[in-house]
Amino acid sequence: MELDPKTQAPIHLIGLAALQGILCLGPAREGGESTYVLLDDWVPPAPARSRESALAELARRYFAAYGPATVEDLAAWSGIPMTEARSAVIGARSGLSEVMIQGRPGLALKKGLSPVSMPAKTEVRLLPTLDSYLLGYRRRDLAVPLPLQRRLQRGGGWLHPAVVVDGRAVAAWSLDRAGRNARITIEPFEALSRAIRTGIDTEGRDISRFLGFAITIRIGKPAPSPVSRSPTVSS
Known part of the structure; x- marks a missing residue:
């Protein structure tokens, strides 16, 4: 099958390969042009882990970056089904605290949970x-x-x-x-x-x-x- 490089098809195929762990971004060329390399050639092998462990780590990293947030937020951001999002939260539960967000139950990372004061000047x-x-x-x-x-x-x-x-x-x-x-x-x-x-x-x-x-x-x-x-x- 031939692809017209002037269409968006090639970049979508590259994106699919990246999501499947085949490709990743390589060094940018002069002028800022992106390059791509095989993930196995570029990134050192990672220790094998179970899906449950990986989901828990995903939840920890998500709430560290975006908390306070909800399980629905995690599912929407990551693209995983709600059942897996709930499993991810259960796996990371020891490091999370329950909070209320506009009257809705949410979660935040315990480590970063502290009283918040408004900045001294407008940001x-x-x-x-x-x-x-x-x-x-x-x-x-x-x-x-x-x-x-x-x-x-x-x-x-x-x-x-x-x-x-x-x-x-x-x-x-x-x-x-x-x-x-x-x-x-x-x-x-x-x-x-x-x-x-x-x-x-x-x-x-x-x-x-x-x-x-x-x-x-x-x-x-x-x-x-x-x-x-x-x-x-x-x-």
């Missing part, structure tokens, strides 16, 4: 497309109120870049390049305070430094949106 981040912070859960209510989610999920399986303030999405953003210059456009979901605008400017300067070209920032007018209460997490 503003411009997250890229398909950032893992917004992809790690079955529901994104903690970061994006339900009425606003369509402003970031615009169809085609695409997740728009988001402006996040103290963990909560307050705007979408985009970057348009023209030669050695670029413009960041902010689409607010609500009125943005001076502190948030200052944080956006700081992020813009950092993106400019990283990409190596001048950037201007345009902040649009906020579109009307329903008022939502901040989510709560309790142990």
Whole structure:
């Protein structure tokens, strides 16, 4: 069978081979072009473990990165069936604590569970497309109120870049390049305070430094949106 390299078929086959443990990413070529190598040639052999042990380790690593979260979140993120997600949590139970997430039972890693205080200053981040912070859960209510989610999920399986303030999405953003210059456009979901605008400017300067070209920032007018209460997490 012949494949047209101009279509998406080859990259999907590479992805399938990666999921099956055949291929992995190799060293990038000059210019940033990706290469792929056989996993067995590139990664040292790992100790054999049972499926139950592997599932428990998957749960520990997931909740270490994304907790507090739910069993449903683990299943959605990993792609494993709910029955296996529950088995994974049972296997990792000794290292997990039960918490409540907006009135729903959830789990968090015991090792990282401690009283949380709000940061001394507003934390503003411009997250890229398909950032893992917004992809790690079955529901994104903690970061994006339900009425606003369509402003970031615009169809085609695409997740728009988001402006996040103290963990909560307050705007979408985009970057348009023209030669050695670029413009960041902010689409607010609500009125943005001076502190948030200052944080956006700081992020813009950092993106400019990283990409190596001048950037201007345009902040649009906020579109009307329903008022939502901040989510709560309790142990």
